[in-house]
Amino acid sequence: MTAQKVNINDIAKKAGLSITTVSRVLNGKAEQYRIGKKSQEKIKNAARELNYVPNQFAANLRSGRSNTIALIVPSLNNPFFAGIASKINAEIRKYGYITIIGDSDENQEIEKMELLQLMSRNIEGLIIVPCGDQWEHIKQLYDNGLPVICIDRYFENLDIPFVSTDNYDGAYSATKLLIEHGHNKIACIQGVQKSTPNRLRIKGFRDAMNEAGLSDFSITGDDFSIQNGYLETKLLLQQKNRPTAIFSLSNTIAMGCMKAFKEENISIPEDISLITFDDHPYLDYLATPLSCIAQPINDISKIAVKFLFSRLENQEISTKQVLLKPKIKYKESIKRIT
């Protein structure tokens, strides 16, 4: 069926040279091994005429290099991670590498399985948004010398490098913003509790509330999903003593909040104020444009990739753990109350 694939041997024959020479020319090592100009031409022409496509498997098997980086995210369906995947995919391609994207579906067992599969593809590096609080399987790879970098979520007390948003700062500032607008009864709807970003956001939220001497707040929820935001909001709205503002820890959660608001005929910001983590173009066109804590997705992606390739090129890296400041975008979704 498939047309016979052209290999290095066919080129060697056509050019009247050895496969050694062919390999060196095609890999740009002609100068290094002093291959004559004419031979180089012959080989390049032959390769072109025969439509030669190198077999990476063979090359990788021999050289041990796979030119492959793995990226594992908890859910490609979340626009936040889709954005990251898109950016990282593009950045990695600039280095002539390929990205294999894995989706752990917020499930640690799947994460482990995917990692195994990826290892058997001899990945040269790993960018991961770990989906749980287990880190042994990742740490083991790291200790074995695989360049690894966590993004977004990470492990605080390990030496695995990471680059993420300064979640504490973002949550603290957002909460202060609400407080400054007169809110003293705030509900926070969180995502995956064990994840570091979630913990730090909660900490920022608590600290801001405590500093302001406010104790009338709640923290509920357990997933970065629309459903979770929807359910928790429904529950909140049934309370006698409703919060005046909700702090949502992800854009998916915020979407769930809005779904519940709509059903209950609650409008933002008249009836309730809302601010959320994560930015997205559509936020501006909502019934009420949503205030948000915009994470520097592009910078995170770029830094992660850059870090990885520095490691691959054996450059010493000084800073291994990076936190980037988020940007608060203030919009109409926060009401000033007296």
Add this chain to the structure above:
Amino acid sequence: MTAQKVNINDIAKKAGLSITTVSRVLNGKAEQYRIGKKSQEKIKNAARELNYVPNQFAANLRSGRSNTIALIVPSLNNPFFAGIASKINAEIRKYGYITIIGDSDENQEIEKMELLQLMSRNIEGLIIVPCGDQWEHIKQLYDNGLPVICIDRYFENLDIPFVSTDNYDGAYSATKLLIEHGHNKIACIQGVQKSTPNRLRIKGFRDAMNEAGLSDFSITGDDFSIQNGYLETKLLLQQKNRPTAIFSLSNTIAMGCMKAFKEENISIPEDISLITFDDHPYLDYLATPLSCIAQPINDISKIAVKFLFSRLENQEISTKQVLLKPKIKYKESIKRIT
């Protein structure tokens, strides 16, 4: 640095058997080659204890199979394609295969380059949303026996299989919906003109208008992007004789429309009606929930993957070109005018 990798040889030694036997047991061919139960146990135990991870490159080099499917989309940043990528990635993994996702950035040259790179990784199948009207490079792979299926966008007069939305039907119905609401002056903002879905949508739009005896319509634009939607809407709004409704051919374009509306203080549906191709959860929470033509993303993804693996298993496929009916979701964004 990296701990010495365990290979099939180490297992053979530990188990006191040959690598042939090890390979057969680990590949589930023990019965076929009559390997004793005890030997099987020994090998499986050894593999487990040594933490064996097979080297896919070596396996693939020898067997010629890569267990890899390629997916190329025009832009992962477009939520429509991100959704497809997510779904396809998950589906393919069920078969034990890996997906390599490529992003052509709506650029045919990049598409060709990516395809070359992918071929050198011996992909066993290709799912592609072709980004332009050139098809030779894809047709060539198809003719060489590579299982290929186009999704969303495709080529009408080629025998390359495809699965897509019935774009004509969707556009026709949407336009009729507008007409039935009394609109007789409709502007259509299109995406990539050469793409088949765009052409068919335009055709559906035209036919519906013509059948209704309406000739006061416009078709502008050239990209499935926010910018394009924004610019074209700005231009439309400057006309003396404004359209009463806009038909947007993608969710990204619709977002651009809304941006322009906002700047010009135009509200939906009082000042202008809007309907768009593509569904998304956030559409419900917009200032005015947006009517849309929802494409069956999940079905498209599933069918494409299923088709590919049927081909890989050499099953004869009868229907090679599939169009799925879209679903019109009617919401408040369309005003009834007398």
Add this chain to the structure above:
DNA sequence: AATACATGCACAAACGTTTGTGCATGTATT
């Protein structure tokens, strides 16, 4: 006791590259 078949494995080549090394031949230097 001879034959036939089943059982349980191992040999060795092969996939298509990369790479350390070495060997001619040519040219410059003394």
Add this chain to the structure above:
DNA sequence: AATACATGCACAAACGTTTGTGCATGTATT
């Protein structure tokens, strides 16, 4: 004319698997 170095390549092994084949030994059949 002898020596030294540069130029331009080729040999052959190796990466870690898979796979067609064949060969002992055991067991059943006559």
